[in-house]
Amino acid sequence: MPRWESDAQGRLERAALELFETQGFERTSVAQIARAAGLAERSFYRYFPDKREVLFTGNELEAHLVAQVEAVGPEVTPFEALLTALGTADEVFRSREFLLRRVRVIAASPALAERDLIKLADIAGALARALERRGVESGEARFVIDVAISISRRATSRWLADPDATFSELIAQAAAELREAVAPRAPVR
């Protein structure tokens, strides 16, 4: 919390999102972002270790998911624990409009797409540690988490396109779709 100039970090984030939208990520220099936020280039790096990180602040999602996983009782399957955790993930989403802007900017830049994947991997790591604390073997934990993340991506993509659906419904729907897809012998007709 800055002492006399308020919310420098927020100003940098907003300026960066704006500039990335209009000029693209690569064609926006750090100096430009800083100037637009009324700061020097050097100060940008006091708030973010990295030009890309300006779009990836906060750990709320990770913290939320880990807390949810740790909250359910020991009789629950790892997979079910993850699904119920994901079911309430929309609590930490910002507005759909904000998410959409962000998704578009990220999709437009390979460098940002990489960072996005790394962030997901970080969350997966945190969840893996949480599951291991429940006694799940490491490799199995990773596996179940990867699958849960796949479900989450499916649900999120639908959620961005469909303003009316509940996120937890979409999670359940994706899980059902998965069970169908992996069923040993899908009777074609």
Add this chain to the structure above:
Amino acid sequence: MPRWESDAQGRLERAALELFETQGFERTSVAQIARAAGLAERSFYRYFPDKREVLFTGNELEAHLVAQVEAVGPEVTPFEALLTALGTADEVFRSREFLLRRVRVIAASPALAERDLIKLADIAGALARALERRGVESGEARFVIDVAISISRRATSRWLADPDATFSELIAQAAAELREAVAPRAPVR
């Protein structure tokens, strides 16, 4: 096929892997790699667009998987098509020892880990296009592919640890594990 100095690209790859192993990725400069391979820094960028790419040449895996997916008949489920494609993926793996060195170097550097994830995402994109050509809807294709990749990671991790197992067996085993994990109600006892 170079005309008077042979295999400059291969020399750069080997020098880079060596240097990354001994010094780490960040502490190795492009100039150093080039010198070790007997070239100028500028020439490195003729062969690789990017310092990281030196460990990620070739599309054999992607080409193999796409070809396999396109080879199976239309009656086969997308999920099954992906599994059979993955079952023969070890044909394009190099030696286990080489893979292990590579995996270790990549795991030791966040920057390389990012690039690894992007490469996987590229493969996922290519597979999605292949499935769409079979008439699978885009979102569903992505979803099934994400799940198949999760299976593949599980199998690969086991394969690196267990020299005796067949890759296709490990794929089948992971698929079975998945079916069990997502089963509606796992009777605990």
Add this chain to the structure above:
DNA sequence: TCGATGACAGCAGATGCTGTCATCACATGG
């Protein structure tokens, strides 16, 4: 033999990122 092509080196420059040090705004205690 001569012109085209491909492989390479060297140089200059933009940008990302880091270290260092001075400076400034404010809070506090006197």
Add this chain to the structure above:
DNA sequence: CCATGTGATGACAGCATCTGCTGTCATCGA
């Protein structure tokens, strides 16, 4: 109301990645 400390900020310098351009030389084709 002022002195002093603390932490945020800025100015400056420096290194590395990556790019564009130019020049040089070996080889190839006619």
